Amino acid sequence: MPLHGVTRLGYVHARVTNLDAAKAHYGQTLGLYPMHETEDRLYFKGWDEWDHHSVVLEAGGVGLVKLGYKVNDPADIDVIERNAQNFGVTIERMSSGDNLETGDGIRMITPSEHVIEIYHSMTRVGTEVGFHNPEVFPRHLVGVGAPRIEHALITADDVNLMDAFFHDVLGFYATERVVESLDDGAMMIGTWMAAGNNVHDIAVIKGPQGKLHHFAFHLADWSEIKRAGQLFAMDDVPIDVGPTQHGITRGETIYFFDPSGNRNEVFAGGYVAYPDRGTVNWTPEALGKGIFYIQRELNERFTTVLT
Ligand SMILES: [Fe+2]
Structure with a gap:
């Protein structure tokens, strides 16, 4: 029996005024793993996360760009799309690759004017401790080492x-x-x-x-x-x-x-x-x-x- 529905908050995509300062805070103080970097974006994940990233920081301003919620089953995306239509929320389809290393899904604007994306797949990169006889944490964590x-x-x-x-x-x-x-x-x-x-x-x-x-x-x-x-x-x-x-x-x-x-x-x-x-x-x-x-x-x- 497959599990259905949203499984977790998959990513937070926020704006920052200064990428270098953000890199030091999220990378060195919080100890997230730097996963990818472009001219205007930083991608991080925690040590105990297996998908490619969970934090995206974009240069320019402050606040939230969007939240991504991951679903257990691809069919959940269609169910949520129908639910959103019934609720009267505007949705659009998002394509694979709209978000780095992330599959297709839907994007909606909530009644509170936040953007929420629903997706099922992101490139699985695994964890440093692995899934076979793993140690309980990686011994080289930096700073807080948030999982x-x-x-x-x-x-x-x-x-x-x-x-x-x-x-x-x-x-x-x-x-x-x-x-x-x-x-x-x-x-x-x-x-x-x-x-x-x-x-x-x-x-x-x-x-x-x-x-x-x-x-x-x-x-x-x-x-x-x-x-x-x-x-x-x-x-x-x-x-x-x-x-x-x-x-x-x-x-x-x-x-x-x-x-x-x-x-x-x-x-x-x-x-x-x-x-x-x-x-x-x-x-x-x-x-x-x-x-x-x-x-x-x-x-x-x-x-x-x-x-
Ligand atoms: Fe809280």
């Missing part, structure tokens, strides 16, 4: 509509939400949504259309979060918040900025998500605790700085 990307958080003026979009079109389910009240149909302030068993593969919070709040890299545990923080101190990386823990998702975290001002996160922990678990609801009086469980308050920068 993989994890999720992204984007902003939208209608979070309820985005929750419906990710559910109806992409088959995601909400693991956690921030709602104005517990009444049916209440306005959502945020939604954290899973495609499979990852606690979230996307999150959407209320804010301007088309903006990026952050994208996150997975780390193994709390001690790796601390170690990342130590490396950020060594490399003078601007910190937004942390290290701390989220109430929402229970993830352990540091928020920090790349040299262009795009917010990144290192994220560990969380819990295993299942669609039948039921959605956790947070109400506004507990928002501070939901976002930063230990401090229980949001800083102004966290809610206002977007790219």
Whole structure:
């Protein structure tokens, strides 16, 4: 029985103001593997990712160009295309080679004016430790040595509509939400949504259309979060918040900025998500605790700085 639907966030394609500074941050501090470089783009992957790349950085500006979600089966692309048509979202077909080393698929503009691409194949390059009697990590990792990307958080003026979009079109389910009240149909302030068993593969919070709040890299545990923080101190990386823990998702975290001002996160922990678990609801009086469980308050920068 083949698995169906979206399997994971496959790539984040973002803009940066300075490619050299981005190369140092993503390559040397975060320790992603440089996979390809053109005059105006950098391609990276984490050590535990087997597809060709998961991060694309394009010169010129800041913010998100697009997110790529990978599906388990080629037929899923057609299903999602039909779902998108039924939802009333504009889609276009993308051809093999539109994205480096990436197969064909569809591209859509979400109700929040973000670009999302759905694809099934990317050149498989494998991992350094391999798939036969592998070591548990490559011993020559650089800096943080982030193993993989994890999720992204984007902003939208209608979070309820985005929750419906990710559910109806992409088959995601909400693991956690921030709602104005517990009444049916209440306005959502945020939604954290899973495609499979990852606690979230996307999150959407209320804010301007088309903006990026952050994208996150997975780390193994709390001690790796601390170690990342130590490396950020060594490399003078601007910190937004942390290290701390989220109430929402229970993830352990540091928020920090790349040299262009795009917010990144290192994220560990969380819990295993299942669609039948039921959605956790947070109400506004507990928002501070939901976002930063230990401090229980949001800083102004966290809610206002977007790219
Ligand atoms: Fe996050």
